Amino acid sequence: MSSKSIRDSLSLACCALLHTSSNAQAELLDDVDIDTAVLYYSESDGRVSLIEPVVKMTSELNEDEIVSLQLVFDTLTGASPNGAQESNIAQTFTSPSGKQTYTTPAGELPLDDFFRDSRLAITGSYEKPIDRLRKNIWSANFSKEFDWLSIGGGYTYSQDFNQRNTTLSTSVGLSLDTIDPLGGTPIPLSAMAAPGSPQPKEADESRNTADLMLGITQVLSRKTITQLNLGISQSDGYHSDPFKIISLIDDNLGPTYGQPNGTYLHESRPDSRQRTTLYWKIAHHLTEDVINFAYRYYTDDWGVDAHTMDLKYRWRLTDRDYLQPHIRYYSQTAADFYRHSLLASEALPDYVSADLRLGEFDTITYGIKYGRVLGKNNEISARIEFMQQTGDSNPADAIGEQQNHDLYPDLDAIILQVSYSFIW
Amino acid sequence: MSQFIKAVLLCSMLVFFSGCEIQPVKPWQRGILAKPEMQLVADELENFLDEHIYFSKEAATGGQSIGGGGCGCN
Numbered sequence: 001m002s003s004k005s006i007r008d009s010l011s012l013a014c015c016a017l018l019h020t021s022s023n024a025q026a027e028l029l030d031d032v033d034i035d036t037a038v039l040y041y042s043e044s045d046g047r048v049s050l051i052e053p054v055v056k057m058t059s060e061l062n063e064d065e066i067v068s069l070q071l072v073f074d075t076l077t078g079a080s081p082n083g084a085q086e087s088n089i090a091q092t093f094t095s096p097s098g099k100q101t102y103t104t105p106a107g108e109l110p111l112d113d114f115f116r117d118s119r120l121a122i123t124g125s126y127e128k129p130i131d132r133l134r135k136n137i138w139s140a141n142f143s144k145e146f147d148w149l150s151i152g153g154g155y156t157y158s159q160d161f162n163q164r165n166t167t168l169s170t171s172v173g174l175s176l177d178t179i180d181p182l183g184g185t186p187i188p189l190s191a192m193a194a195p196g197s198p199q200p201k202e203a204d205e206s207r208n209t210a211d212l213m214l215g216i217t218q219v220l221s222r223k224t225i226t227q228l229n230l231g232i233s234q235s236d237g238y239h240s241d242p243f244k245i246i247s248l249i250d251d252n253l254g255p256t257y258g259q260p261n262g263t264y265l266h267e268s269r270p271d272s273r274q275r276t277t278l279y280w281k282i283a284h285h286l287t288e289d290v291i292n293f294a295y296r297y298y299t300d301d302w303g304v305d306a307h308t309m310d311l312k313y314r315w316r317l318t319d320r321d322y323l324q325p326h327i328r329y330y331s332q333t334a335a336d337f338y339r340h341s342l343l344a345s346e347a348l349p350d351y352v353s354a355d356l357r358l359g360e361f362d363t364i365t366y367g368i369k370y371g372r373v374l375g376k377n378n379e380i381s382a383r384i385e386f387m388q389q390t391g392d393s394n395p396a397d398a399i400g401e402q403q404n405h406d407l408y409p410d411l412d413a414i415i416l417q418v419s420y421s422f423i424w
Numbered sequence: 425m426s427q428f429i430k431a432v433l434l435c436s437m438l439v440f441f442s443g444c445e446i447q448p449v450k451p452w453q454r455g456i457l458a459k460p461e462m463q464l465v466a467d468e469l470e471n472f473l474d475e476h477i478y479f480s481k482e483a484a485t486g487g488q489s490i491g492g493g494g495c496g497c498n
Contacts, residue, residue, distance in 0.1 A: 037469040041477060052476070054469050070472075076497075119495055141491065148496035156490075163448040173490035211490040217464070220446055222453050227464050231486050241498075279487030283462055290461045298484035306484035314461050322461075332483050357498060358483055369470075377460075383470070389481065415477065419469060 033058040033377050037419040044412040047111065048078040057424075065128045072121040079111035083244040083354040084264055085341055086110070086405040093245075093264070094192055098183060098199035109409050112243055119145035133160040139173075147181040147242075154211070165219040173211035180204035181242045188268030189348055192245055205238030223285040231277040239269040246354040247341040251399070265342065267353040275300040290314040303336035304358070320373045326385065330363040340395065340407045359408060361391035367415065378422050385415040 034057055041050040052074035061067050082093060084104075092103045095114050104110040121143040129135040137156040143149070152175035160167050179185065184201030193199045215229040245264040281294040291313050298306040310328045317323060335358040337351035367385025374380065391408030398407060449457070456462060465471050465488070479485045480497035 035469050037473065039473045039477075052473060054473065056469060074476075117496070121495070139491070143495055145496055150495065152491060154490045163450070165446075165448045171490045175491065179496065211486075213490050218446075219449050219454075219457065222449050223456050225457060225462065225464065229487060231490070233486060275484075275486060277484075277487040281464055281488075283464060283466075285456050285459070285462055290466075292466070296484070296487040298487070300483075302483075304483045306482070308484065308487075314466075330478070330482060330484075335483065357481060363478075363482065381467075387477075387481075411481070417470065417473060419467070 031059065032424045033421070034424050035419070035421045037417055040416040042414050043078065045109075046079055047411070048076060048080055048115065051075050065126070067127075068125045070121075070123040072119070072123075074119050074121075076115065076117045076119075078115060079113045080115040080243070081356055081409075082110050082112040083246050083267060083356075084110040085247045085249075085354075085402070085407065088401055088404070094194070094197070094199065098193060098197070098201075107405075109406075115243070117145050117147075119143060119148075133164070134158070141175075147179065149178040149180075151176050152209075167215075167217040169213075169215040169217075171211070171213040171215070173209075175209040175211075177207040177209070177237075178204060179207065179238055179242065185238065185240070185242045186266035188240060189265050189352075192264040192266065207235055207237030207239065209233060209235040224282065226282040227280070229277070229279040231275075231279065233275040233277075234272070235274075236272045239271060239273055240267055241269075241353070241355055242266075244353060244355050246339065246352055248344055249341045249399075249402070251343050251345045265348075265352075267355065268351050269337070269353055270302065270351055273300055273302055288316040298332075302358075303334070304332055306330065306332035322371050322373075324369040324371065324383075326365070326367050326369065326383075328363070328365040330365075332361065334358060334360040340398075341402070356391065356408065356411075359391050361389050361408065363387060363389045365415075376423070380418075380420050382418045383416070387411075387413040387415060 034055065037054045039050070039052040039054070041048075041052070043049070052072065054070065054072045056068060056070040058066065058068040084091065084093070086107060086109055089106050090103055091110055092101050093110065093112070094101055100114070102113045121141065123139065123141040125137060125139040127135060127137045135158055137158070139154040141150070141152045152173060154171060154173035156169055156171040158167055158169035183199065184203055185205050187200050187202055190200055211231065211233045213229055213231040215227060217225065217227045219225050244267045246267055248263055248265055276299050278297045279294065280296075281292070283290060283292045292311070294308075294310040296306075296308040298304070298308070308328070308330045310326075312324055312326045315323045315325070335353065337349065337353055338355075338358040339352050340354055340359070342348070342352060365385055365387045367383055369381055369383035371379055371381035389411035393406045393408045394403065395407055460466060471488070475485075475488070476497075
């Protein structure tokens with residue numbers, strides 16, 4: 001198949017995905033900008049590894065309409081913390097499907113060895129100006145993995161003001177997700193069945209998410225541009241993680257594991273979540289280098305507040321080469337219902353989760369990228385980054401044997417990425 | 425931390441509210457702003473991949489655009 005016929009096929013695929021007009025379909029793609037990247041992400045101690053190749057194709061349909069199609073395929077392997085605590089004896093868990101067991105040695109963080117998945121995601125967008133100052137952007141996305149299906153769409157309207165130095169934009173989006181783990185979803189707060197016993201399950205679940213975002217972009221000078229976004233997201237439906245459990249411990253002795261039944265409970269999260277974000281970004285061109293800073297404030301009705309700061313410095317080495325150091329700092333408070341464990345004597349709360357991602361922790365990411373510009377939209381680059389998450393390993397409410405264990409093990413990960421962009 | 429946040433918000437508001445004082449940049453003065461490295465998202469794929477990592481490892485998400493998520497990684 002010739003490259004032109006492939007481009008034409010891609011054009012029709014984009015239009016079909018986005019249901020754009022027959023007029024647009026008639027205009028086949030000319031040059032296509034191709035952006036490709038492969039990400040490798042790996043956590044220490046045999047935890048999660050990810051390989052994620054991405055391809056994005058962008059082209060103009062007519063001189064002012066832009067269509068893009070992005071394909072992502074990722075493969076996860078490794079092991080993920082299941083929510084249970086370390087113990088001074090070996091612990092045996094039943095797999096999420098109820099068909100297998102896995103054992104965590106004494107003194108080690110319980111990891112679910114059955115954690116592996118592959119995902120295919122397709123995103124398309126179509127941008128069409130209304131006139132010189134206004135434009136519409138439509139987008140659609142589809143994502144499928146073994147136990148998760150997500151279909152969504154979005155619309156953005158933007159308008160320029162002030163001699164095109166100011167841009168206001170409004171975006172709305174809707175996402176429909178279906179969660180269908182093998183055998184169904186666990187009943188919240190039910191005990192993990194003893195190894196070999198069937199796990200009581202419910203049918204598949206769903207979650208719907210609506211997004212609204214208001215944004216303003218302002219040119220401050222010939223060398224400086226800034227952006228401020230306010231985002232609100234409301235999701236309703238199933239929010240628990242079907243693979244997470246929480247340890248039920250003896251009030252006096254601390255962990256008393258190894259019981260055949262009732263030692264671990266499936267987690268339970270609220271059936272709705274409202275998130276609000278305020279995001280500010282600024283890019284400034286120095287004499288030759290570019291500095292880029294972003295700050296995000298996040299809050300939700302689960303009690304999580306988070307601050308994120310991100311700094312990139314593009315250091316121009318030559319006309320073609322650059323180095324870009326990057327540092328990111330993230331800090332979050334715990335969700336109201338986050339607990340590292342439950343006491344056997346207490347009444348069960350409505351909602352509880354020991355998922356470390358809902359605890360209080362900080363993340364530092366730092367790294368460097370090297371890029372070489374080969375021509376117009378023709379660039380090759382590579383980056384290496386290191387990510388470290390740290391939480392409170394010895395919380396004040398640890399009792400008995402718990403005080404001898406790490407209740408928030410650090411997470412160290414490495415991020416590698418190579419990218420190549422070219423015009424086809 | 426809250427004082428820092430207030431300072432950041434105050435600065436950003438000052439920048440925006442002072443926008444009317446700023447001399448508009450003319451189309452022919454936008455050579456630097458048009459450079460790829462001066463786009464607010466200079467590398468879309470890198471940004472996308474980073475967002476995916478942080479979405480799967482942290483409770484907070486979003487801010488840059490609508491959507492995101494759509495996977496069972498969190």
